[in-house]
Amino acid sequence: MAHIFPNMRMRRLRSNPGVRDLLQETEISLKDLIYPIFVEEEIDDFAPVESMPGIYRIPERKLDVAMKEIAAAGIRAIMTFGVSHHKDEIGSDTWNRDGLMARMIKRAKDAAPEVVLFSDTCFCEYTTHGHCGVIHDGDVHNDHSIENLGRQAVVAAEAGADVIAPSAMMDGQIAAIRSALDGSGHVNTPIMSYSSKFASAYYGPFRAAAGCDLDGDRKAYQMNPMNGREALRESDLDEAEGADMLMVKPGLPYLDVLTKIRQRSLLPLGVYQVSGEYAMIKFAAQAGAIDEVRVVRETLGAFKRAGADLILTYFAMDIARQGF
Numbered sequence: 001m002a003h004i005f006p007n008m009r010m011r012r013l014r015s016n017p018g019v020r021d022l023l024q025e026t027e028i029s030l031k032d033l034i035y036p037i038f039v040e041e042e043i044d045d046f047a048p049v050e051s052m053p054g055i056y057r058i059p060e061r062k063l064d065v066a067m068k069e070i071a072a073a074g075i076r077a078i079m080t081f082g083v084s085h086h087k088d089e090i091g092s093d094t095w096n097r098d099g100l101m102a103r104m105i106k107r108a109k110d111a112a113p114e115v116v117l118f119s120d121t122c123f124c125e126y127t128t129h130g131h132c133g134v135i136h137d138g139d140v141h142n143d144h145s146i147e148n149l150g151r152q153a154v155v156a157a158e159a160g161a162d163v164i165a166p167s168a169m170m171d172g173q174i175a176a177i178r179s180a181l182d183g184s185g186h187v188n189t190p191i192m193s194y195s196s197k198f199a200s201a202y203y204g205p206f207r208a209a210a211g212c213d214l215d216g217d218r219k220a221y222q223m224n225p226m227n228g229r230e231a232l233r234e235s236d237l238d239e240a241e242g243a244d245m246l247m248v249k250p251g252l253p254y255l256d257v258l259t260k261i262r263q264r265s266l267l268p269l270g271v272y273q274v275s276g277e278y279a280m281i282k283f284a285a286q287a288g289a290i291d292e293v294r295v296v297r298e299t300l301g302a303f304k305r306a307g308a309d310l311i312l313t314y315f316a317m318d319i320a321r322q323g324f
Contacts, residue, residue: 026304028297028311028324030074034118034270035316037070038209039063039104040083051205052275053282055314057083060104064111071112073320079118079165079312080104083211084126090134091123095151101126102159109160118192119161121153121177122168130207130214132168132221140221146173150180157186163245167194169221169234174241192245192270195238196231196257198223202250202276209275231257232264239267245310250274252299255306262307270310271303278314297324 014020040047040057047057058066070078082100086093093099101119108117123145124132133145145168153164164181166173174193181189199222207214223231231254235246246265248258249272258271277299285292296315303311313319 026301028300028304030316030320031076032300032304032309032311033075033316033319034077034079034310034312035070035075036079036081036312036314037066038081038083039100039108040085040211041100041103042085049205049209051208052279052314053286054318055209055278057209060100060107063104063107067108067111067115070317071115073317075115075316075320077116077118077310078108079120080108080161081120081210082125083209087126087128089128090148091126091152093126094123095148095155097155097158099155101152102155105156105159105161116162117160118163118165119153119156121149121156121164121166123148123152124212124214125210127212129216130212131216132218133170140170142170142172142221146170146176149173150176153177153191154180154184154186157181157184157189161189163190163192165192165194165247167197167249169194169197169218169223172241174238174243178242190244191242192247192268193235193238193243194249194272195235195243195246196223196254196261197247197249198225198231198254200225200250200253200274200276202253202274205275205279225253228257228260232260235261235265239265243267245270247272247310247312248308249312250277251303251311252277255302258303258306258308268309269307270312271306271308273299273303273311273313273315275314281315293322293324 038057041060043059049055094101122132131140133140199219245268247270251271251273284290
């Protein structure tokens, strides 16, 4: 009996390694990545974050050393988070021109001016209650909070931040920050909005890393993880208010949202592979359950296929040192 063979053999494009590599649709490089770092004041040495293997709190006094290492590794961009020892009810240290946020931005830019610095613009690391704004009658007061976000953004820009990255998820925050920046002469400082940020269970390790224990939860202002259409509305509103870039956070559980935003917006689009995603891969690899390098490559590839231009990932230094 004669065999009937298919006319189209997809394996023809896979069997030769050279052809397979030549036809790869998605490429990832260091220029796609933003490396989040934690900077702590008043400590002497690097402090490991137990829930995030390989990640350390950087002592403020050694930030210049760390930045030179980051730049030498080929990383193009960082996101700064401060670990504050001077917290209060409103996070006022963030608009203190001699406070931790301003100091770490200036020190980082002085050490490695070629590295693009995204300044996380929020209050959770600087408030005693761990919320992202001003508490009034037991709730985060939206309008008081966005006024303070504008003040914080101006101080960050004056200190040398290249991009302001508001993550508080307050209504109207982009318009308030844009107005504050423009009013202080920083008309060319772009804003990357955490435009679709979910009240996610994946943030746990971050809270340990940033030292921002939370009193209650953020469900009143961060998004319900079950709501996809609402996420699109949030990003539409931020774009209309003047955001220059958008972001989805977390990453892997929200690829559907990332794809849909990409389809409706022409703005540059970021995605944050958050601390819980990082920790799961690290601990699974330590247990021998997965190949870390291959899994990281696949997940970053998924972000790019879904439409991300930029990826915030704690794996950036590992990738810079080891490649894929």
